[in-house]
Amino acid sequence: MIENINEILKKNQLSVTDSRRKILEMFQHTSGALAHADIEKQSGTLFDRVTIYRTLQTFVEKGIIHTIPTIDNSVKYALCKDACQAGHHHDNHVHFMCDECGTTYCLNNISIPQVQLPEGFRSTQTDVVVSGICKNCND
Amino acid sequence: MIENINEILKKNQLSVTDSRRKILEMFQHTSGALAHADIEKQSGTLFDRVTIYRTLQTFVEKGIIHTIPTIDNSVKYALCKDACQAGHHHDNHVHFMCDECGTTYCLNNISIPQVQLPEGFRSTQTDVVVSGICKNCND
């Protein structure tokens, strides 16, 4: 797994540093999405707030993670599963936010439905965010 | 139109004040959505930043306006067209954000498509945000 992380960083022409390894590891070890605050909490005093901001930004630019729009307008991030490239993301899946536990899921197998737009509107991207009760909280 | 505004406020058991009238008027006079910053700019020194926050919050609670999730995670608001009630919104329409002019539209006639969820997930709300080029910018 650690090997894997180094490979991912190198493959994206990023020098391998402590903070990048740790943060990437956090994403691999969680099923849902992470907010900046989550990472800050989990890492304690390990690295600076600013470093987290910059690392997340770098990962998004490289296509390693993607941002997720949320109803409460907080910023969440999750690993890209698809073959996302630097500058071009292809995360065309539905996201789910649980009202009870707060977890945000990437539903990688549920693809975005086609939306019929009015005359004159051209779409380049469609985001779908479903909220409700997740599998865990339903049992 | 002014009459209308007073009626809306009274119908929602809100006392009629300058700031509430002006802010509601702004929403009626715009085709798209408004952010807190837009209102602050348009109103200049007319009323305090804090008043705008509180007014927007009140309007959302009363079902007069609704929030819109955005890709850049900024908070936008627009008038409720449907019969939204205090505590329960029914704005089941698609939202469109123009990459060029930045306008956010409520596509009130385009209804939210049904999304097939995995076993165990129960949905209570679905938000769809389409981005691209709007009618105005396409011509």
Add this chain to the structure above:
DNA sequence: ATGAGTTTGCAACTTTGTTGCAAAATAAAA
């Protein structure tokens, strides 16, 4: 017109995010 109740503006504060720069760490070259 009066008074109870609501709303507003101000000030002070917290939280979130950004920027410049020197020190430290990494990767490449010798």
Add this chain to the structure above:
DNA sequence: TTTTATTTTGCAACAAAGTTGCAAACTCAT
């Protein structure tokens, strides 16, 4: 392995966004 060039980090200072308490101003019912 040692040296050097490049990148990344932490710190400090700052800017933007949002919250809270409270006294003064306003609204509305009597």
